[in-house]
Amino acid sequence: MVKTRLQGKFDVPPQIESWELNYLVDRSSSSRLGSSLRIIREIFYHEGGLVAFYRGLTPNVIGNSTSWGLYFLCYGSLKDTIRAYRDKKGQILSSSDYFIASGGAGAITSVLTNPIWVIKTRMLSTGSRAPGAYSSFTYGAKQIYNAEGIPGFYRGLVPALFGVSHGGLQFMAYEQLKLLRSWSKTTEVSQTKSHSGTEGLGNLDFFAISSLSKVFASSMTYPYQVIRSRLQTYEARVIYRGAVDVFSQIWAREGMAGFYKGLGPNLFRVLPSTWVTFLVYENTKFYLSRLE
Template sequence: MVSTTVFHPLDVVKIRLQVDTAARADAVLGRAVRAARHVVARDGAAGLYRGLGANLAGNCASWGLYFAWYTWIKDWMAGGGPAVAASGASTLSPAQHLAAGAAAGALTQCMANPLWVVKTRVCTTSRSDAGAYRGLLDGLARIAATEGIRGLYKGLAPGLLGVAHGGLQFMAYEEMKKLGVRSAGRRTVGDFSSAEYALMSSSSKVFALAITYPSQVLRSRLQQTPGAAAMPGAPGAPRMGSYSGLCDAAAKTLRAEGAAGFYKGFGPALLRVLPGNIVTFIVYEKTAELLRRTGASRGG
């Protein structure tokens, strides 16, 4: 919650860049600054926090659901018992980690998709725009009333394509932990320092994000408000497109913006996710190790 709140302005800028259909020549680094200035000019500094409620709900639900599903699926793959050795390192193969992460990501995406639709639409509009949502509940209610269930699940297809993100991240992360236990002669993963957890979690995140980021761009473009194809002339205003589906969005992006179009907002995305990702993994690992030691001391 803390990291989401602190870094939400980067999310707003990232999403506005993702839906921006500017040609490659116009997609320069300065667009991030101009986008932020445009938001502030329209809504003040508070505009950089539009969509915070949906972002908090989506991130908290997604992280909680993802870790739960991932752990349950790993244990199932291990035959019903904990999928960790005495050292605390996973006993599963890289392929099993990839499959468990992808499955957990797919289940989480299906459950949280409506929250991301509202977040995208709120972050790409200003309070003064006609029909702008007032917040998370208002957005959910109005989408359900005007577009039905289908509207709440816009962007699900690229979201499901992006489930490899979690699988790739956890595969790399688990393999780095196993390598660290073997190479340094540690007894358990609990012997890792916070700095080592930070390095492993950030490296695995960059690896996964670089491969799967195009699916996030396509998801944002499909989730934007219907009829948002208008092209505001104010500097920093995103020039939005209209798409009939995943293939149409991919084809139009490639044709008009080239491969670079699939990586718009990548810089703000890295700045946004890395600090929160590092904190989450350190807290998760330290808490898990504390629970393991508490259970061992009690003979559990």
């Protein structure tokens, strides 16, 4: 929630009355120390205490579980397809292969789950007491459909598709770091095994590798999340003409720092889920392979 509020900062354009945007995300254009704490205090004191921080939990749980499930399914299938093609030529998977497999999986997942993220962004960008705020996930879906039709569910899809590079970079770094770590721990393993397995890697290794790959990918691609969040807010169609206009307004009013608002809270939020996701994924894959 704090990340979304920070991402959504914008100046009110002259043609929009300030009272029309009172219920939107925080609008200050500067990025200063203490912004996260200030937003936390405002949410706690003005939006219902601790309960307010769990607003949007339903679409968040649905979105993350669905996204990761689809992502790993598509990623595994695409990687196996590329590996089969490389094996026929006597080649091993390269960094670009991992990037293509993860990028393709990200594109498919983004298209299928974008409606969930639109609802989540709108719920997190306002308090439950604000005029026009969505009271639930299903209510938000009905409101979007009635007011904007099917296109309303796909706001922010273009920058989201650009954002598949995040997953691409993350998995490319993750797979290469696994190989490097495996090589450093195993000196007498065949070249094939070194490139296709994770011999000798433990949970601590996966913990460190997943952290480094996530921080790397987030730092490289975070600006698209800011642009996407602003396109998905309630009145985005009134304030912005599209992704390019969002980029221009942020650059003109906030500079480069505007594209990284909320990065700290974002990393604080996503790293624990990243650790759990990859530890479960690697351990499940390991135990399933032993059953075969």
